[in-house]
Amino acid sequence: MKLTIKRSRDHKTDYILILFIALWSSEIMLPLALEVIKRIPIVEYASGVIAITFWTVIILLAAYYILRRLRYRDVLFYVLVALIVFIQMLTINQYTAQLENKWISILFSCLPYYFVGVALNIDALCDTKSNSYRLLLWMSYANLIVDVMYFVFYSAGIVSDNTYVDALNTNIRYTSFMFFAYATLPHLMFVFYDYLNARRKASLIISIVGLLVILAQGTRGAVLCFAVFAAITLMVRFAHIKVVYKMLIIAITFAFAIVFATTDILSNVANFLQAIMYKLGFSTRVLDSFLNADYIGDSGRLDLFKLAANAMKDAPVFGYGLTGDETILGVYSHNLFLELWLEFGLLLATGMIAAIVILIYKGYRKAACHSSISASFFALFLVLGFVKLLVSGTYLTEKWFFFLIGLSIQLIRRKCLTRNTSLNTERNSE
Secondary structure, three states: OOOOOOOOOOHHHHHHHHHHHHHHOOOOHHHHHHHHHHOOOOOHHHHHHHHHHHHHHHHHHHHHHHHHHOOHHHHHHHHHHHHHHHHHHHHOHHHOHHHHHHHHHHHHHHOOHHHHHHHOOHHHHHOOOOHHHHHHHHHHHHHHHHHHHHHHHHHOOOOOHHHOEEOOEEEEEOOOHHHHHHHHHHHHHHHHHHHHHHOOHHHHHHHHHHHHHHHHHOOHHHHHHHHHHHHHHHHHHOOOOOHHHHHHHHHHHHHHHHHHHHOOHHHHHHHHHHHHHHHHOOOOHHHHHHHOOOOOOOOOHHHHHHHHHHHHHHOOOOOOOOOHHHHHHOOOOOOHHHHHHHHHOHHHHHHHHHHHHHHHHHHHHHHHHOOOOOHHHHHHHHHHHHHHHHOOOOHHHOHHHHHHHHHHHHHHOOOOOOHHHHHHHHHHHO
8 A cells, every 4th residue: 555645634834834935935036036026117116125024924924823833942942042142242242243243143034944843844845746845846946947047147147246135135145156056955955856756857857957057056065965965865765675676776886886987987977067167157166176086175174174173272161152163263164063162162062963963863763754754855954954064154044954953853742653553544544
């Protein structure tokens, strides 16, 4: 009997889903919509008001249902983080310059994603036959296509920096291809996830195009994140097949690896792509690294890590407080563990790292054992909210980090349903 998911009849969660889908599109589609509005003569000056009204209405519609799903400890977590932020700003003056610029974004733009992760009806988004899943898929299609088109037009000089605007903060302009790559990443992973589960040819084609665009954007971190997600997804997919088939897959993979290692096939393909991207004006950084066998080039990170190690010697117990890495190093540390060590000291930060890893691991285990939750779908947010922070970014302004923590807690609070239990429950319901 095919394992199916019983669709929820709780329409109240639809508002939370709408909020999630809006947040899902907040870096590509919504900025584009805002730019379109700005070019309409009658309402061009009201674009800011329209954006604020849009988010206010969506958040208010979802807030009531989110609050019903929260527990006191969830609110306590938010209050605790807010207290840490305000206490540091009032007491540790020498390390608050960066925090004063970020505290609004931390408390009101990123940390609330924790509540969405705790309250979101994730089951509907894992059901490939549900309307919620289809809507998220089509939004990912649209976001990917728009991002690809913008990247091509941007590289060709057809559009300027001012065209790409963050819908949540219209004063921010993005000029770095790194932003394009990481903005593309969640939609690319979800479309790839859809292809593996639903075998849609459109998803395969768009995944290939999206991956080529990430390569052309020259951000190795985004390429690494996609590779990690693809590896986890494939391992999860093949986890329950027969041992004979597993051995066959390993043998075929090993044979291909030998062929690629002993021939110039990969080098020829890389050279071909490199030549095309160079002519089009795209970045060839990732392919250059591959052709030069510089797979783990540090891009100055080793020097940064040495400075961080020396800084930790001066404050090994208590650290430098929130955003301490940026104050000491002049830039964020590009690694979640190093950032926490600099901020909270070796002892407390190590405990925090252990707690985060255990929390995410338990969430993943619950996702894997729960019949209506896909471990691969959880892996998507694992990559966005954790793996990415090991190579780039800061957790303080990484919205998917807080979403991942909230989602992990939601899953841990659930009862783990095995496959047999789920099948019996479905038979009884029929």
